Amino acid sequence: MNSTADALQTNDSAETGAQQIRDAIREAIVERRLSPGTKLSESDVGNLFKVSRTLARAALQALSYEGLVRVEKNRGAFVAYPSPDEARQIFAARRLVEPGILSEAAKRITPSQVQHLKQLLLEEGRLMSERGQSARRAEIKASGDFHLMLASISGNLIMQRFMEELVARSSLVIALYGQSSASSCGHAEHGDIIAAIERRDIETACHLMLHHISHIEGDLDLRERKSFGLKEAFER
Amino acid sequence: MNSTADALQTNDSAETGAQQIRDAIREAIVERRLSPGTKLSESDVGNLFKVSRTLARAALQALSYEGLVRVEKNRGAFVAYPSPDEARQIFAARRLVEPGILSEAAKRITPSQVQHLKQLLLEEGRLMSERGQSARRAEIKASGDFHLMLASISGNLIMQRFMEELVARSSLVIALYGQSSASSCGHAEHGDIIAAIERRDIETACHLMLHHISHIEGDLDLRERKSFGLKEAFER
DNA sequence: GTGCACTAAATCGTATACAATCACGCCTGG
DNA sequence: CCAGGCGTGATTGTATACGATTTAGTGCAC
Structure with a gap:
């Protein structure tokens, strides 16, 4: 199923929990289960994946580096809405x-x-x-x-x-x-x-x-x- | 002095403190004041910049995404040592x-x-x-x-x-x-x-x-x- | 003297707690 | 009735605390 995704793996291990959350959200975005503009609150993400806000935040931060999520200062994270x-x-x-x-x-x-x-x-x-x-x-x-x-x-x-x-x-x-x-x-x-x-x-x-x-x-x-x-x- | 660096600015604001730390460390790496392989402990970075480990960690994480820092699970962050x-x-x-x-x-x-x-x-x-x-x-x-x-x-x-x-x-x-x-x-x-x-x-x-x-x-x-x-x- | 195991220090991974900022609604004054 | 300021709630920004993992050192047995 995930043949290519697995084949493309470069990391040696699962590393940290934030990585998994990041991957899960990314997959949801790429497969369009999450629409552009959707708000991704740190608390909500944390609750959803049963982890603390710390990890949720780290995952969102990582996605923002990839351009899939836009984080606005003191306002929150949103699924990117490309112009x-x-x-x-x-x-x-x-x-x-x-x-x-x-x-x-x-x-x-x-x-x-x-x-x-x-x-x-x-x-x-x-x-x-x-x-x-x-x-x-x-x-x-x-x-x-x-x-x-x-x-x-x-x-x-x-x-x-x-x-x-x-x-x-x-x-x-x-x-x-x-x-x-x-x-x-x-x-x-x-x-x-x-x-x-x-x-x-x-x-x-x-x-x-x-x-x-x-x-x-x-x-x-x-x-x-x-x-x-x-x-x-x-x-x- | 920083003419081009300023001209290349894409973000609207300084955003968060972690960003500043990230930029400072990146500059140190690019200007070779930090040698490849140097250990960047979260505590040390935090103390150096007078912030908590949380921000230090975020900065290192960001640098790892850029490939300038390698973080090894449960071992720490190091200035990248490209093969x-x-x-x-x-x-x-x-x-x-x-x-x-x-x-x-x-x-x-x-x-x-x-x-x-x-x-x-x-x-x-x-x-x-x-x-x-x-x-x-x-x-x-x-x-x-x-x-x-x-x-x-x-x-x-x-x-x-x-x-x-x-x-x-x-x-x-x-x-x-x-x-x-x-x-x-x-x-x-x-x-x-x-x-x-x-x-x-x-x-x-x-x-x-x-x-x-x-x-x-x-x-x-x-x-x-x-x-x-x-x-x-x-x-x- | 050598090798192994165990302990202890240091560091990272994650969670929780507190402070700062922003959005929204209410209340007051016109 | 409407406009504007102020307070309250929610959400993010940052710090601290605790548990897990690794590393290094020490002591004991052989």
């Missing part, structure tokens, strides 16, 4: 780094890793055909895992972590500004990219990747939606 | 992103920003001719600020933050593996890059940048030096 400009920057960053990552990954990829990628693609396709919220969430995750797997194959842990951040934030952006429910509409494109990698056509692969990213971004309606009074009711 | 492999990954990441950043920056740069860059270059040159530890530290900082300024001009806050991390970690790597005291030996190269930008020759600018990064990396002696006096005496 259209932020959204553009996120995708600009992805256009900037993903071709390089892909290029490096294509150079180092082994046959078994190609197989792993294909397996991921298959899983993605299977989820796409399923119905239900749960399948949709898994699909969102799988779609991101494709890009994360490439970063993992590239062998650069730093770029891998950066991509994790970018993919997670992309999910937020899509949740906010996505029009069609085409979060993973790039499924076919993923397949094309794998094919290009397999025949060692790096040039084409990069081109396809850029097209793929632009395709996702193109599905967004990047318009400022700051309905103030309404938003407060939405704020819970 | 040769980590060092290579850091520079690989810079080669991957800096051309893109530069390219974007060159497209958007204004005459006043060109002027600002040149001013930075001048300052860098001035510091190079000075003697003394203090000047050396300022020089290290100025050298990195050139790259950071480009990221700032590119207009992408995400890439800017990423570059801040990479530059800081590069400083650690150079402190560990640098051979000649050529930390800023690329001064002339910085000038060449600015010139290329000025005449809108993006192609050349990117090429120069790649050369510049490789030049810095080439000055490193990336050899595992984990075992201390024990093994060295034995090997010789």
Whole structure:
């Protein structure tokens, strides 16, 4: 189930409890069970996970470093609500780094890793055909895992972590500004990219990747939606 | 003095005390007043800054997220001691992103920003001719600020933050593996890059940048030096 | 003299307690 | 009836306290 998430693990151990809470909240954000703007009170988070505010605070702080949570001084933590400009920057960053990552990954990829990628693609396709919220969430995750797997194959842990951040934030952006429910509409494109990698056509692969990213971004309606009074009711 | 550091400020306010401590320690690490491997005990840091362990811990945690500090479970925090492999990954990441950043920056740069860059270059040159530890530290900082300024001009806050991390970690790597005291030996190269930008020759600018990064990396002696006096005496 | 086990000091992990700040509602004055 | 100041409650910011884990030193047995 969590095949790639496990494969991407870099830490040696579970370390501290705050880490687990951070991961749990991040997963909830990425899978869109938590909407942008939702308030994450330290006490509430602490009670929810049966730990003290100290750990809850640490987890929220960590998420704020990743850009998934915004903490306002003396006001609290909220699930990030990326502005259209932020959204553009996120995708600009992805256009900037993903071709390089892909290029490096294509150079180092082994046959078994190609197989792993294909397996991921298959899983993605299977989820796409399923119905239900749960399948949709898994699909969102799988779609991101494709890009994360490439970063993992590239062998650069730093770029891998950066991509994790970018993919997670992309999910937020899509949740906010996505029009069609085409979060993973790039499924076919993923397949094309794998094919290009397999025949060692790096040039084409990069081109396809850029097209793929632009395709996702193109599905967004990047318009400022700051309905103030309404938003407060939405704020819970 | 802190012209660029101020210009790069993204946060609206000083926020919390932990932030200040984090910045102070980071600056000490980047300017190499703290050597890799140095132990940063929570109590010591707290006492030093006259705050409780809570804030000290938060600061160290933040630095660990940036890769400048390594925290080992139940053992403590240490100034990061990047392995040769980590060092290579850091520079690989810079080669991957800096051309893109530069390219974007060159497209958007204004005459006043060109002027600002040149001013930075001048300052860098001035510091190079000075003697003394203090000047050396300022020089290290100025050298990195050139790259950071480009990221700032590119207009992408995400890439800017990423570059801040990479530059800081590069400083650690150079402190560990640098051979000649050529930390800023690329001064002339910085000038060449600015010139290329000025005449809108993006192609050349990117090429120069790649050369510049490789030049810095080439000055490193990336050899595992984990075992201390024990093994060295034995090997010789 | 060497090796092992046990104790003690130090440090981190987590929880709780107190202080400061902000949001919201009430009360008063016009 | 409305506007503005003030108090109260809630939430965050910071400090302190306690328990858990590691490390180092010491003493005992062999």
